[in-house]
Amino acid sequence: MVVPILKQGPYLIATIPTALADADLQSLRDGLVAQVGRCRSRGVIVDITALDVMDSFAVRTVRDIAHMTRLRGAETVIVGMQPEVALSVVQLGLTLEGVHAALDLEEGLAFLDEKANAVRGGRPGG
Amino acid sequence: MGERQPAAESAGGFAVSRRSGRVSPNEAQEIAVRADADIVVARQRGRELAASLGFGPTDQTLIATAISELTRNIVLYAQRGRIVLKAIVGQGGKRGIMVVARDDGPGIPNVEQALQSGFSTSGGLGLGLPGVRRLTDEFHIASEVGHGTTVTVKKWNR
Numbered sequence: 179m180v181v182p183i184l185k186q187g188p189y190l191i192a193t194i195p196t197a198l199a200d201a202d203l204q205s206l207r208d209g210l211v212a213q214v215g216r217c218r219s220r221g222v223i224v225d226i227t228a229l230d231v232m233d234s235f236a237v238r239t240v241r242d243i244a245h246m247t248r249l250r251g252a253e254t255v256i257v258g259m260q261p262e263v264a265l266s267v268v269q270l271g272l273t274l275e276g277v278h279a280a281l282d283l284e285e286g287l288a289f290l291d292e293k294a295n296a297v298r299g300g301r302p303g304g
Numbered sequence: 305m306g307e308r309q310p311a312a313e314s315a316g317g318f319a320v321s322r323r324s325g326r327v328s329p330n331e332a333q334e335i336a337v338r339a340d341a342d343i344v345v346a347r348q349r350g351r352e353l354a355a356s357l358g359f360g361p362t363d364q365t366l367i368a369t370a371i372s373e374l375t376r377n378i379v380l381y382a383q384r385g386r387i388v389l390k391a392i393v394g395q396g397g398k399r400g401i402m403v404v405a406r407d408d409g410p411g412i413p414n415v416e417q418a419l420q421s422g423f424s425t426s427g428g429l430g431l432g433l434p435g436v437r438r439l440t441d442e443f444h445i446a447s448e449v450g451h452g453t454t455v456t457v458k459k460w461n462r
Contacts, residue, residue, distance in 0.1 A: 197344045197348060198344070199340055199341045199343070199344055200340040200343070201340060230351070230365060230368065231347050231365065231368045231369050231372050232369070233369055233372040233373050233376060233432075234373060234376070234432045234435070235376060260365075261362075262361055262362045262364075262365035262366075263365060265362060265365070265366070266365050266366050266369040266439065269366065269435065269438045269439050270369065270373070270432065270435035270436075270438065270439065271434065271435050271438065272435070
């Protein structure tokens with residue numbers, strides 16, 4: 179199953195379906211990292227609202243997406259983690275260090291906008 | 305690891321005791337594990353069984369996550385094995401679910417170490433066994449180097 183990557187202005191948005199095989203999640207990772215360059219994106223939103231299980235592999239791959247896109251100049255925000263999924267991630271002892279999270283798509287976009295404004299405001303003469 | 309598998313098998317689907325129709329909660333379900341796609345199958349079956357036994361959404365997710373980790377261990381370390389899901393009844397008539405993850409893989413040389421918290425649980429290619437133990441109520445592991453590993457976990461419906 180290929181996860182579509184949508185371009186929304188300077189951002190990329192990918193919505194992960196309920197059940198995703200490991201290989202498909204890795205394809206999404208590679209697709210996002212490549213697309214950040216093609217679209218010159220500043221931010222990536224990974225929507226995991228529908229994802230019902232996040233095991234060690236999923237957590238690691240999402241963390242990889244965040245770290246890899248950052249190295250390409252785009253910030254990644256994870257949005258929509260279900261409360262039960264959050265509990266299982268914590269109980270498994272997994273962490274999403276260095277990965278931004280927001281409640282939903284709206285909050286995620288607002289976060290990226292703030293981030294972009296801060297960068298522009300910080301530039302001399304910008 | 306993938307290269308060692310014959311193409312026909314890695315492309316193959318899954319075999320379960322009952323492919324379709326209503327799943328009887330009293331009947332043990334067996335899921336053959338051969339490829340990473342079977343991880344999703346196993347955890348979905350587990351969630352369905354847990355739901356049919358009256359487990360709430362939170363416990364369903366914890367059970368499905370534990371099954372996902374156990375199935376992943378089989379794919380990663382033994383390439384093939386099986387997951388057995390079964391409804392169980394405990395003391396006082398409490399209902400629960402039992403998950404058995406069995407493989408004939410290389411076995412775990414140091415089970416004690418594999419069960420220690422922090423031992424490759426950083427989301428890497430770890431065994432994730434301490435996490436599985438935290439997600440479930442009862443945990444038992446038997447492993448013999450060169451012969452395989454069997455992990456049995458139980459979760460009770462409160």
